[in-house]
Amino acid sequence: MGYKVVVVGATGNVGREMLNILDERKFPVDELAVLASRKSMGTEVSFGEKTLKTKDLDTFDFTGWDIALFAVGSDATKKYAPVAAKSGCVVIDNSSLYRYDPDVPLIVPEVNPEAIHGYSKKNIIANPNCSTAQMVVALKPLHDRARIKRVVVSTYQSVSGAGKGGADELWDQTKSIYNPTDDKPPKTFTKQIAFNVIPHIDVFLDSGETKEEWKMVAETKKIVDPKIKVTATCVRVPVFVGHSESINIEFEDFLDEDEARDILREAPGVMVIDKREDGGYVTPVECVGDYATFISRIRQDSTIDNGINLWCVSDNLRKGAALNAVQIAETLGNRVLKKG
Template sequence: MGYRVAVVGATGNVGREMLNILAEREFPADEVVALASRRSLGTEVSYGDKTLKTKDLDGFDFTGWDIALFAIGSDATKQYAPKAAAAGCVVIDNSSLYRYDPDVPLVVPEVNAEAVMGYTKKNIIANPNCSTAQMVVALKPLHDRARIRRVVVSTYQSVSGAGKDGMDELWDQTKSIYNPTDDKPAKTFTKQIAFNVIPHIDSFMEDGQTREEWKMVAETKKIVDKAIKVTATCVRVPVFVGHSEAINIEFEDFLDEDEARDILREAPGVMVIDKREDGGYVTPIECVGDFATFISRIRQDPTIDNGLNMWVVSDNLRKGAALNAVQIAEVLGQRALKKA
């Protein structure tokens, strides 16, 4: 006997990826429904070898459904997630709405799977920010060994993090570079993204950091350890899919780079590709479509007593969003919603 699963926002980048991953991982679902806004009613989406027609989210009754994977913005989530939860359906939400709610667990299964059981307070589980998800997968096994004191991270985030509009803008602007009569001014981003990098993701806060940077700080503390100090600079780059991060870690105890490499090779969800030669590392284009978080360029930082540097790359539509949500659903099924 399997689960009844609703994918909310099924026509978006993340929603479509959720359907793909549910099928790829053979999630034990007896029934899957694709939900979207009324303007997308009847749009066809793929689920394995099946084609689903989207149904109207506004009139949908979640009674009798086990799990709802939400891939819509915070405003719509605020309206529909409580309705689903009140109907007895566990919501796994990809928006930022519930991430900092003390009554809602924020979960990356490779890091804090046990936190899933906190779903009972509101019948909701939060999915972290895409840039946080891949970082904490890399940090947690090292933290268990040597205790992390401080993290300095610079991100190189693909345009798919801004949705379809972001991907379209990069594509259109790139083409317009070679056709000067077809000017494509910035709309989704604050400046031209083609052949450029923009040190600005989400809105600015009073202290000068952006909300994207603040999210990485707050979420790492909630998922891994509140004692870890984190400072981030988040940058949008002209890459379609795949987020990269340059991470500098200061530990309480010394951790040799060779031991760190061995620890990471055994860590769940991690693939170490780290050869000190041309091409002996992973770039965003190589991680697209993969489940793993790839780690390269592991090396000692000689400027501090207990420091390491590393390069971390992952498909943000997968581990950063859809895959993590499905993994949460898998843990939920194993630990709480067991079917006879």
Template sequence: MGYRIAVVGATGNVGREMLNILADREFPADEVVALASRKSLGQECGYGEKTLKAQDLDRFDFTGFDIALFAIGSEATKKYAPKAAKAGCVVIDNSSLYRYDSDVPLIVPEVNADAVMGYAKKNIIANPNCSTAQMVVALKPLHDRATIRRVVVSTYQSVSGAGKAAMDELWNQTKGMYVPGQEVEPKHFPKQIAFNVIPHIDVFMEDGATKEEWKMVAETKKIVDPKIRVHATCVRVPVFVGHAEAINIEFEEELDEEEAREILRKAPGILVVDKREAGGYVTPVDCVGDYATYVSRIRTDPTQDNTLSLWCVSDNLRKGAALNAVQIAELLGRRVLKKG
């Protein structure tokens, strides 16, 4: 007997990826339903060789369903997630609503799988921010070996992390640059995104950090270790899919680059591509559609004792969102629900 799965927000970028990944990974599901808002009612969504039609989330009864993968904003999640959880359906939520709730586990399966058992307090599990998810996959095996003291990270985040409207804005602005009189003014972003980079993701906070930067700090502490100090600068770049990060890591113990490279090669979810030659590294274009978190350019920082730098790349719609949610569902199945 398999699971009954609901994908909430199935017509959006992340929801569609969730359906694709459930099919690709042959998740043991007897039934999968696609749910969306009333305006998307009846839209078709691919699920392997099947086509699902989006059902009305507002009228849906979650009773009898095992897992609901949520890919809608925090406001809608606030309304519907408690209903699903109360009906006995475990919610795996991709929004930021529950990430900092002490009664809700924040899970990256390669990093803190044991924390999944905390789901029972609210019947909800949180999926981390896309930029955090890939970073902690790389940090955890190194932390286990040499204990991370401090992380300084600069991100290069694709527009898909901001949704379909953001992707459309990049596309339309890029086209408009070549057609006089058809220039597109910024609407989704505060400045032009085409042929530009914007050091501003989410809202600004009182200390000068943006909320995206704060998320990376808070989530790394919750997922990996509250003692790790993190400083982030998050930048939106004119790339459609794939986040990249330049990460500088200070350790309590000595760890040379060769050992770090071997540790990462053996770590779950990571592929190391690190040749010191032109093209011997992974870029966002290379990682699109892949499940792995890629690590390249591992090297010693000579300006600080016990410090390494590395380059980390991943498909943000997959590991940063949909894939991680499905991996949590797989983990939940193995550890708790045990069907299929």
């Protein structure tokens, strides 16, 4: 016996990826509904070898459905997630709306699966920000061994993190570089993204940090340990898919780079590719379509007593969004619902 599953926002990049991953991982689906806004109603999406037509989110009755994977923005989530939750359907939300709600667990299954039981307060589980998800997968096993004091992270985030508009803008601007008569001014981003990098993701806060940077701080504390100090600089780069991060970690106790490498090799969800030679590391192009969070360039930081540097790469549409949501559903099924 499996689950009755709803994918909300099934026509978007993340929604389609959720459908792919549900099929790839053989999630026990007895019945599947795919929902979209009224303007997209009837659009066809794929689930394995099946083709499904989307239904209208506004009129859908969630009663009797087990799990709803939400891949829509915060405004739509605010309207429809409580409706689904009150109907008895457990919501797994990919937006930022509920991440900082103390009554909603924020889950990365490799890191804090035990927190899943907190879902019952609101019948909602939050999926973290894409840049946070891959980082905490790398941090948690090291934190368990040597206790992390401080993290300094710089991100190199792909344009797909800004949705289809971001990817289209990079494509169109790249072509326009070679055709000066076809100017493509920025719309999705604040400046030209083709052949450029932009140190600005989300809105600026009074502190001077952007909201994306603030998210990494707040979410790491909620998922891993509130005592960890985090400072982030988040940068948009002209890469279609795959987020990269340069992470500097300061520990309470000394951790040798070789031991860190061995710990990460054994960590769930992590793949270590770390050879000190040309090409002995992973780049965003190589991580696309993969489930793993890849770790490279593991090395001692000689400027502090207990420091390690590493390079972290992951497919942001997968581990940063759709894959983590499906893994949450798997954790919910294995630990709580136990139907599949």
